[in-house]
Amino acid sequence: MIAPIEHKPDEVPPTALDAEEADDAEDGEPETQGAGGEGKKKKKKKKSKKKKVEQTEPPTIGLSKLFPDGKYPEGETQEYKDDNAFRTTSEEKRYDEQMAMEDPEVTYNHIRRAAEVHRQVRQYARKFIKPGMRMIDIANGIEDGVRALVEEDGLDSGVGFPTGLSLNHCAAHYTPNPGDTSVLGEKDVLKVDIGVHVKGRICDSAFTLTFDPTYEKLLEAVKAATDTGVREAGIDVRLGELAGYIQETMESYEVEVNGKVLPVKPIDNLSGHSINLYQIHGGKSVLLVKNDDQTKMEEGEYFAIETFGSTGRGKVIEQGEVSHYARRVDAPHVPLRLTSAKSLLQSINKNFGTLPWCRRYLERAGESRYLLALNHLVSQGIVQDYPPLCDVRGSMTAQFEHTILLRPTRKEIVSRGDDY
Structure with missing residues (x-):
């Protein structure tokens, strides 16, 4: 991009650049006309480069920021x-x-x-x-x-x-x-x-x-x-x-x-x-x-x-x-007599679906005093323990x-x- 030429209001702006000025323009440093007719160089403008996002240690940067185009x-x-x-x-x-x-x-x-x-x-x-x-x-x-x-x-x-x-x-x-x-x-x-x-x-x-x-x-x-x-x-x-x-x-x-x-x-x-x-x-x-x-x-x-x-x-x-559990994909529809088991099953469905999980994940989801309910879901064939x-x-x-x-x-x- 060619920088604008400075001129006084009563001067006629030049219509073209001579060969030397054109070369300068390609370098990003075209000459400008001062009051004494002396050429002054305009400072080159640096293009701002987008800083590449890099992963941290430990890793905390989401992949959408590392791959903004969404292609992995x-x-x-x-x-x-x-x-x-x-x-x-x-x-x-x-x-x-x-x-x-x-x-x-x-x-x-x-x-x-x-x-x-x-x-x-x-x-x-x-x-x-x-x-x-x-x-x-x-x-x-x-x-x-x-x-x-x-x-x-x-x-x-x-x-x-x-x-x-x-x-x-x-x-x-x-x-x-x-x-x-x-x-x-x-x-x-x-x-x-x-x-x-x-x-x-x-x-x-x-x-x-x-x-x-x-x-x-x-x-x-x-x-x-x-x-x-x-x-x-x-x-x-x-x-x-x-x-x-x-x-x-x-x-x-x-x-x-x-x-x-x-x-x-x-x-x-x-x-x-x-x-x-x-x-x-x-x-x-x-x-x-x-x-x-x-x-x-x-x-x-x-x-x-x-x-x-x-x-x-x-x-x-x-x-x-046991630490690993998962809700069975083919879980039977059985009546649950424990209210706590019903509540725990709702939490499992909401947070994990049929993906495997562990007791640490239950507590992270806000569950406490869940062992009786969990054992009941296992005994009923709704949850599989591993x-x-x-x-x-x-x-x-x-x-x-x-x-x-x-x-x-x-x-x-x-x-x-x-x-x-």
Whole structure:
């Protein structure tokens, strides 16, 4: 933009700039005519640049401020194998994908927003989690970050399920209850399972931390098994065969503990799973040991490819105080004789719907003295409880997990990040 030329009222303003002035104008510093006819340079005006918003530590900036255009990063994509390789270039499948993108009920942008929240929160979590911290402080730190970045809004966006912080021989379904004083130890193996949802689209992804190099091979084995599951998953893949690929990878590893070499065993009664809208377990299971399940993965489905390895027996049992709950999708309509149970169910429906929750979340929602009512809802089959799942004491377990989307043209690992 060319700056205006100064002139006195009785002077005729110039009609054109000479070549030298034009050059100056391009530099943003055109000459001006003073009273003595001497050229003076007008100071260059600096264009004001919009300062880029950057995430804080701990993370507190909502994603809408980091991505003002409302478009969130696509996850890693992989082409389908074998008979489905044609999908990558198929015009018909490209059209189907475009239609899915534009469908407000299916839009990939929701799951990508949830996944970006997951990446940013876990990036910070991997820095701040240290031995000596209280487990409840770790859980609250992660969940505060999720709520801030996803810009929690009732059932439209928020935490997808309680943050899993299962330790050592406990493989899954532990999160600290109110009053829990447990502390993370230097020799502990910690599974960190974080859930984020946007409009009911849940990003479910997990990693394992250890501060003792003894168990690094265990983590390596489970991460490799998850990567194998992600690579081999696809439309028309049979779930029993997929489990076999996962098993083969995990069992190729060993761990040396106190001079003894231990095999890494897939935990055969845990599994990955399909994910439905507002429903973390969608009905299909990806077991970790080869089996005869002929069920196929289908176009448009979301899956959590989730693997667990153990230095123990490779089988878990329910053990310990319950922290995880969810209202059953197929909950029966039964008369509730306790007024407190009716009131608690209303609160659950309002705050969580069919998303999983924990006792800390109930208290955050303002509930107190709720245990009798909660137990009644469980006994009536309206609420499902999920006790901690543990291998033999003294063994160590690890977990890695990614959420994948089976798009019409290719699969998208929405939760993939630089860390895993």
